[in-house]
Each structure stands twice: as C-alpha cells, then as structure tokens.
Amino acid sequence: MAPDLDDVLLLRAEAEAALRLHREDRRDEALSRAMDLAVTHNSSPLALILSGDLNMIAYCQNRRSDAALAGRQAKFAAACYKMSLDVVPGCVETFAAYGEALTALGMYRTAWDAFTRAAAIAHPADPAAHRLGYGRSSGSTKGERVEMAKAKLRRAIDCYANARCEDAVAEVLGAVEHVGAASAVHGPAKLADRFPSSARAQCLPAYVCLELSRGATPAATAKTLRRALAMLDNAAGSFDRSLMVALFRAKLLACLHDYDAAEVECRRALAVDNPDDPAAHDIPLGSVIGEEYDDRVSCLREQFIDVQKKLVLLAAEDWESMNCEKQGEILSVSIDKLHEHYSKIDQIAESTISDALRFSRRHESWRFWICARSSGHCAGKKFLDTASLLDHLCNKHPDELWENLESFLDPKLCENASQDGCSFDEACSEMQDLWLKFTKLSVFDYREAIMPLARMYQWKELKKCIAEDGSIAAWSVDAIFAEVSHAGEENVSAEHGSLDKNGHESGENQVTNKSDNLKT
Numbered sequence: 001m002a003p004d005l006d007d008v009l010l011l012r013a014e015a016e017a018a019l020r021l022h023r024e025d026r027r028d029e030a031l032s033r034a035m036d037l038a039v040t041h042n043s044s045p046l047a048l049i050l051s052g053d054l055n056m057i058a059y060c061q062n063r064r065s066d067a068a069l070a071g072r073q074a075k076f077a078a079a080c081y082k083m084s085l086d087v088v089p090g091c092v093e094t095f096a097a098y099g100e101a102l103t104a105l106g107m108y109r110t111a112w113d114a115f116t117r118a119a120a121i122a123h124p125a126d127p128a129a130h131r132l133g134y135g136r137s138s139g140s141t142k143g144e145r146v147e148m149a150k151a152k153l154r155r156a157i158d159c160y161a162n163a164r165c166e167d168a169v170a171e172v173l174g175a176v177e178h179v180g181a182a183s184a185v186h187g188p189a190k191l192a193d194r195f196p197s198s199a200r201a202q203c204l205p206a207y208v209c210l211e212l213s214r215g216a217t218p219a220a221t222a223k224t225l226r227r228a229l230a231m232l233d234n235a236a237g238s239f240d241r242s243l244m245v246a247l248f249r250a251k252l253l254a255c256l257h258d259y260d261a262a263e264v265e266c267r268r269a270l271a272v273d274n275p276d277d278p279a280a281h282d283i284p285l286g287s288v289i290g291e292e293y294d295d296r297v298s299c300l301r302e303q304f305i306d307v308q309k310k311l312v313l314l315a316a317e318d319w320e321s322m323n324c325e326k327q328g329e330i331l332s333v334s335i336d337k338l339h340e341h342y343s344k345i346d347q348i349a350e351s352t353i354s355d356a357l358r359f360s361r362r363h364e365s366w367r368f369w370i371c372a373r374s375s376g377h378c379a380g381k382k383f384l385d386t387a388s389l390l391d392h393l394c395n396k397h398p399d400e401l402w403e404n405l406e407s408f409l410d411p412k413l414c415e416n417a418s419q420d421g422c423s424f425d426e427a428c429s430e431m432q433d434l435w436l437k438f439t440k441l442s443v444f445d446y447r448e449a450i451m452p453l454a455r456m457y458q459w460k461e462l463k464k465c466i467a468e469d470g471s472i473a474a475w476s477v478d479a480i481f482a483e484v485s486h487a488g489e490e491n492v493s494a495e496h497g498s499l500d501k502n503g504h505e506s507g508e509n510q511v512t513n514k515s516d517n518l519k520t
C-alpha cells in the first residue's frame with residue numbers, strides 16, 4: 001500500500017514548482033496548480049498543505065475586497081488541512097493552520113478545538129516531512145522546526161482571540177468616524193473588558209482617546225494623551241509581543257515629549273522574537289501592509305526605525321538651535337557625573353567607571369599594558385609603560401617572549417627575520433615593528449571603554465533638552481499618526497461591507513474564558 005518512491009519524488013517536484021511560481025509572483029497560476037495537485041493527490045499531506053497555505057494567503061489578500069471569494073478560499077484551505085491531519089495527526093503547524101482557516105470562517109468553537117488538540121500533542125511530527133520551504137535553506141534541526149511550529153500555533157491562537165472581536169471593533173470605529181469620537185467613549189472600554197485576550201480590543205480605548213485629542217488645546221491634548229498612554233502601558237504589560245501596541249505606545253511617548261522612553265520602546269520592539277501577527281492587532285482594521293506574516297513584521301520594523309530616525313533629526317535640529325554655552329554643557333561631561341548616572345542604572349558600566357577613576361587618580365594616566373599571558377600570576381597585572389612591560393617579559397617569560405610575539409603577529413615576518421639573506425639592520429627594524437604591534441595589542445585605554453558610556457549619557461541629555469525646549473516645534477499628534485489613520489480610512493469602510501454577513505455572537509463568552517486560560 002505504501003506509495004511508490006518515484007511517485008513521491010515526482011509529487012514533491014511538482015509541488016515545489018507550484019511554490020516557485022508563487023514566489024515569482026505568478027500567484028493565480030501557483031494557486032490553481034496547487035489546487036489541482038491537492039485534488040488528484042488527496043491523501044498526500046504535502047500537496048494538501050501547500051494548497052491550504054496558498055489558499056489562506058489568497059484569503060488574506062481578498063478578505064476586505066471580495067469577502068465571498070475569500071470565504072471560498074478559506075473553506076478550501078480548511079478542508080485541505082483537515083484531510084492532511086487525518087494522515088499526519090501529530091503536526092502542530094497543520095493544526096495551527098487549520099485553526100486559522102476555521103477562524104477565518106468564523107467557526108470559533110471548532111478552531112478552538114483544533115488549538116487545544118495541537119497544544120496537547122506530546123511528540124510533535126517534524127513539519128519538514130510534509131511541508132515545503134523547510135530544511136535545505138534554513139539548515140534547522142527537527143527540534144528548532146518544532147519550536148517554530150509552536151510559535152506559529154501561539155500566533156494562530158492570538159489571531160483567533162482578535163478575530164472574535166473584529167466585527168465589534170469595526171462597529172466602534174464606524175461610530176467614531178460617523179458620529180465622532182466624543183459620542184463613542186463608553187463602547188471601547190466595554191469592548192476591552194469583554195475581550196481581555198485581544199490586544200486590539202485593549203488598544204481601542206486609547207485609539208479613541210487619540211481621536212478625541214485632535215484639534216483640542218495643547219493642555220487638553222496632553223491630558224488626553226497621558227490617559228491613552230496609561231491604557232497602552234497596561235496593554236503593553238499583557239501583550240509584550242505585539243508590535244502594534246509597541247508602535248502605538250512609542251508614538252504616544254514621542255507626542256508627550258518623552259523621547260528617551262520612545263526610543264527605548266522602539267529598541268525593545270525591534271528585538272522581539274516571533275512577534276504576534278501585526279494584522280491581528282491593527283487599528284484601523286487593515287492598516288498594516290504586507291500579504292504574508294514576514295512582510296507585515298518587516299513593515300512594522302521599518303516604522304520603528306523611522307521613529308528612531310525622526311528622533312535623531314529632531315535632535316539635530318535642536319542642536320543647531322542651541323547656543324554654544326548649552327552645547328558645551330552637553331559636550332563636556334565630568335566623569336563623576338557619569339559615575340553617578342550609571343550607578344543608578346547599570347552595574348557593569350558603574351564598575352568600569354569606578355575602576356578607571358581609581359586608576360587615573362593613582363597613576364595620572366588612563367592607559368596601561370597587560371602581559372600576554374593573562375593567566376596565573378600575571379592576571380590583572382597592569383604595566384604603566386612599555387619599558388616595564390618589556391622588563392616583565394624578559395624577567396618572567398624569557399623563553400616565551402619570542403613565541404608570544406610570533407603567535408600574536410604575522411609568522412611570515414618572523415621567518416624573514418631569521419633568513420640568511422636578511423641584513424642585521426633589516427632584522428632589527430622588523431623586530432622593532434613587531435614590538436610596536438605587540439605593544440599596540442597589549443595596551444588598554446580606559447577612555448575607550450568610557451567613551452561609549454559618555455555618548456549614551458549625552459544622547460540621553462540631548463533628548464531631555466529637546467523635550468524641555470519649547471522653541472522647537474515638537475511632534476504633533478497629526479504629524480505622528482497621520483499616515484496610519486489615512487491608510488485606515490478606506491479599509492474601515494471596506495470592513496463595513498463584510499460586517500453584516502458574519503455576526504458571530506453565540507457562545508462567545510464560553511470561548512473567551514477558555515482562551516484566557518490558554519494564554520496565561
């Protein structure tokens with residue numbers, strides 16, 4: 001009954017050809033080939049999963065423009081995944097994908113069952129066995145692939161938690177747009193209470209606050225923004241993998257002139273591994289660009305980098321406008337001040353600075369040399385000049401002296417020096433060069449360690465200056481959020497078209513409780 005090996009290889013080659021077409025942006029051809037393969041090989045997980053995946057990508061692309069077509073594609077994908085799971089029931093990733101397709105169809109209970117079954121798999125199957133796009137290029141191990149599958153499952157559950165309140169969010173956003181933010185104040189808060197496991201629902205009240213602040217007086221705006229920030233601080237605590245929450249928060253911090261905190265948030269977000277799918281958290285709905293998960297994540301990462309760049313530009317502008325006296329204040333930092341600053345926030349930096357301080361006060365110098373044999377009794381020994389280093393090497397390691405030099409430096413030079421054809425003078429000058437290079441490698445200058453710390457401190461001070469300096473036109477809400485709200489407007493109205501078709505209200509609360517259990 002086992003399938004012929006040639007047939008298996010042939011099928012894999014055909015599936016790979018379809019995937020190649022997809023990557024060459026010949027999407028329709030790829031999709032119809034993959035669907036043909038799935039129909040003719042309906043017991044092959046490889047063919048079924050490829051067809052499921054390409055259908056789901058098409059679904060994401062079409063869901064806001066052609067809900068009926070997207071619905072058929074999600075349905076086909078779900079059927080493919082289900083048939084594939086009959087053959088390989090131990091694949092976490094296929095369960096995750098199946099749950100996602102069911103979520104797209106609004107079949108939340110069945111989706112939840114799929115996620116629970118996936119989470120309970122004791123010995124997950126290797127996804128590379130029946131999925132394309134694994135192995136050869138990534139060079140990963142089975143363990144790493146299973147971890148990736150588990151990360152996808154976590155993302156699928158997050159998408160599910162957010163999809164369940166998407167219609168309700170669209171309704172609130174519609175009210176904000178048509179009736180105004182002021183009349184929609186209570187709706188968002190209620191929604192956030194009802195869907196605690198949705199990052200999008202938690203962001204909604206802050207978003208409405210932001211809308212309220214537009215056109216208000218500066219004082220009123222600041223007050224409203226601070227309220228929105230407090231809401232986002234809460235959301236950021238529960239959803240630390242959400243790039244949307246982080247971006248919203250970083251921008252709000254920038255609006256409130258806390259440039260340092262804004263930058264810290266950007267850096268944190270850029271370092272998040274396996275972030276949640278931004279498309280699951282975006283407000284306005286559909287405002288994140290990118291057809292596939294990786295595209296959407298890169299799109300968000302670019303936005304964080306943009307915020308960082310804008311911050312630098314703002315700082316440069318502020319720097320230009322400062323008088324020399326103020327610039328001098330920032331440029332010259334006393335080491336005592338640095339020490340005081342780092343003693344509060346960074347222990348390693350603090351001890352580097354205090355070592356340097358002690359050394360420079362005792363020896364009136366920042367530089368010292370170390371013995372190349374940094375173990376044993378030589379460890380930690382500091383020589384104040386090269387003469388005492390040479391003395392030490394001659395006395396303590398006479399045999400190793402030449403070897404040390406050789407091992408540090410170019411062995412070819414040493415060979416030349418010992419060759420017969422070389423004159424004594426040449427050998428001497430080469431030895432001198434060697435010694436010079438050697439001392440350069442053994443020197444340590446405390447200032448090199450302190451300089452980066454000083455730069456970071458100065459940058460922090462400069463950011464503080466920009467925040468305090470009233471003369472600089474700082475970021476306004478409109479300047480920072482304009483792009484996002486613009487992109488969203490069309491999408492919100494597109495969302496209304498699909499709103500009436502799938503109002504899935506029944507059994508909501510039961511699922512909420514379960515999903516909360518799984519998340520924590």
Ligand SMILES: [Zn+2]
Pocket residue numbers: 371372373378392396397
């Ligand atoms: Zn030594």
